[in-house]
Each structure stands twice: as C-alpha cells, then as structure tokens.
Amino acid sequence: xxxxxxKLWNWLKSLFIASPKAIxxxxxxxxxxEPSDGEYEGILMGLFEQVAAxxxxxxxxxxxxxRHCDDKKLARWLEVKSEEWLRYPEDYQTxxxxxxxxxxxxxxxxxxxx
Numbered sequence: 001x002x003x004x005x006x007k008l009w010n011w012l013k014s015l016f017i018a019s020p021k022a023i024x025x026x027x028x029x030x031x032x033x034e035p036s037d038g039e040y041e042g043i044l045m046g047l048f049e050q051v052a053a054x055x056x057x058x059x060x061x062x063x064x065x066x067r068h069c070d071d072k073k074l075a076r077w078l079e080v081k082s083e084e085w086l087r088y089p090e091d092y093q094t095x096x097x098x099x100x101x102x103x104x105x106x107x108x109x110x111x112x113x114x
Contacts, residue, residue, distance in 0.1 A: 035069065040077045043069050048098040051105050060106055075109035082113070 035043070043064070050063050064071055082099075085092045103114030 034073070035077075037077075037081075040074060040081075043067055043074060044078070047102055047106075051098070051101050055105070057105055057107055071106075071108060071110045075113045078110070078113045 046063070046067070047060060050060055055063065061071065064074070078099075085095060089096070099114045103111050105111075106114060
C-alpha cells in the first residue's frame with residue numbers, strides 16, 4: 001500500500017514539476033528580453049544625440065553595446081516603424097533629418113535603414 005502511495009505521489013509531482021531536460025537554462029539565461037517600442041525609441045534618440053556630438057561609427061557601436069542593443073534588431077524595428085512614420089511625413093520632418101544624419105555615420109544594416 002505504501003509503495004502505491006509513493007508511486008501516486010511521484011506521479012502527481014511529475015505533473016507539476018518540469019523535467020530539467022525540458023528547459024535549456026543556459027539559453028534562457030543568455031537571452032535578453034526584446035526591448036519595447038519605448039526602449040527602442042529611447043535608444044534611437046540617444047543615437048541621435050551621439051551623432052550630433054560627433055561620435056564615430058565605432059563609438060556608436062560601443063554606445064549600442066553598452067545599452068545591450070543589437071544593431072540588427074534595432075534596424076528591423078526601425079524598418080517597421082519607418083513605414084508608420086512615412087504615413088505622416090509632415091509630423092516627422094526632424095526625425096527624418098536625424099535618421100539621415102545617422103545613416104551618414106552608421107554602417108551595416110542600421111546605416112542602410114536609416
């Protein structure tokens with residue numbers, strides 16, 4: 001009777017406790033959360049300030065790295081958001097000028113999208 005109860009208890013525990021093999025803890029710990037739109041906008045405004053201060057391409061990359069921001073992900077986000085901004089170009093004239101200045105300094109995907 002006791003062994004039957006132990007088996008039942010172990011079975012019940014297995015329903016609520018995930019197997020350690022099911023989750024790759026290293027992958028979970030090393031994957032930062034995707035930034036929100038507000039966080040990306042803050043990073044973009046920071047980049048504009050860096051460009052206005054005369055920061056070089058390498059300096060911009062270091063600045064992005066210090067913010068734990070992948071320039072490729074930022075470029076993808078910028079592609080999506082730019083479609084929204086292009087619907088109302090008169091509202092985003094300054095943003096367009098700042099993006100053009102960023103595009104002159106930055107290289108790679110981010111420079112092309114800018």
